[in-house]
Amino acid sequence: MLDFTIDVETCIGCGQCASDCPAMIIDMETGIPTISKELESFCIGCMHCVAICSEGSVQILGYSPLDGIALPSDKMPNPEQVELLIKARRSTRKYRDENIDSAMIDKLLEVAGHAPSGHNDRELLYTVVDDKGIVYDLREEAFAGLEKLIEEEKLPEGMEMFIDIIEAWRKTGTDILFRGAPHLLIVSGLQESASPLHDAIIALATFELYARSRGVGTIWNGLATLTMAELVPLFKKRLGIPDNHQIGYVMGFGYPAIQYERTINRGKPRINRVTLK
Numbered sequence: 001m002l003d004f005t006i007d008v009e010t011c012i013g014c015g016q017c018a019s020d021c022p023a024m025i026i027d028m029e030t031g032i033p034t035i036s037k038e039l040e041s042f043c044i045g046c047m048h049c050v051a052i053c054s055e056g057s058v059q060i061l062g063y064s065p066l067d068g069i070a071l072p073s074d075k076m077p078n079p080e081q082v083e084l085l086i087k088a089r090r091s092t093r094k095y096r097d098e099n100i101d102s103a104m105i106d107k108l109l110e111v112a113g114h115a116p117s118g119h120n121d122r123e124l125l126y127t128v129v130d131d132k133g134i135v136y137d138l139r140e141e142a143f144a145g146l147e148k149l150i151e152e153e154k155l156p157e158g159m160e161m162f163i164d165i166i167e168a169w170r171k172t173g174t175d176i177l178f179r180g181a182p183h184l185l186i187v188s189g190l191q192e193s194a195s196p197l198h199d200a201i202i203a204l205a206t207f208e209l210y211a212r213s214r215g216v217g218t219i220w221n222g223l224a225t226l227t228m229a230e231l232v233p234l235f236k237k238r239l240g241i242p243d244n245h246q247i248g249y250v251m252g253f254g255y256p257a258i259q260y261e262r263t264i265n266r267g268k269p270r271i272n273r274v275t276l277k
């Protein structure tokens with residue numbers, strides 16, 4: 001049930017909602033937008049109809065135009081601010097030993113939830129460890145799981161780096177595996193959705209940038225992803241991730257114990273410009 005409702009007092013019949021609807025299911029024949037019952041199932045729930053309406057006349061799926069933030073152009077961050085945010089994002093590998101307030105974590109996740117997804121499926125699960133004590137316990141379990149693999153000679157070829165990573169932890173307490181992050185975010189996608197892995201990565205990239213704007217550091221964690229998604233399979237169950245979900249990636253986060261003083265110069269990206277010569 002879409003609950004597609006038009007305020008006929010304010011609707012000006014401009015048809016913008018119909019022309020922007022990716023499913024092309026909004027009909028303007030009567031001058032007022034309608035969606036027939038037979039076409040309702042084609043709606044992907046993107047809410048472009050609500051977002052585009054200049055009069056705020058459209059409601060759908062129980063949301064009203066008042067649930068969103070109005071977008072006058074002077075409200076947008078300017079390009080310099082956005083560029084700075086992108087260039088100031090760096091991997092954080094040193095963290096303060098403290099929990100982030102759960103209201104802040106909820107806010108970071110709420111914003112990340114606005115990331116786009118294939119077919120607007122939005123079938124992601126944000127598995128978050130919001131207590132550093134639990135991260136410490138998980139790290140011990142991860143190391144124990146990796147050690148067991150090594151003992152049983154089951155560490156796959158090409159993964160020998162884990163031997164040194166374990167040694168660094170056991171001998172000096174250097175945490176190369178989780179990089180000392182007090183929190184973990186594991187985004188997984190429903191296997192049957194249109195693009196579970198891509199959706200998860202995009203959500204994490206969104207999370208990371210917004211986190212930077214709130215003074216929260218992040219680290220994309222390939223080693224933890226390998227450990228949790230492949231090498232020590234009990235982790236998926238342990239973290240409460242359903243069997244029919246694929247882990248997209250693991251990200252560590254927390255308040256940084258370091259501060260970067262400047263952006264760097266990455267040089268020009270490699271560009272392949274199509275000319276059809």
Ligand SMILES: Cc1cc2nc3c(=O)[nH]c(=O)nc-3n(C[C@H](O)[C@H](O)[C@H](O)COP(=O)(O)O)c2cc1C
Pocket residue numbers: 089090091092093179219220221222223224
């Ligand atoms: C997919 C991916 C996996 C990564 N895995 C790790 C990792 O396991 N451990 C780590 O310390 N850094 C990891 N990184 C961080 C990269 O080393 C880092 O992004 C890169 O050196 C550029 O530095 P910057 O993020 O500070 O700009 C990963 C980054 C990406 C994008």
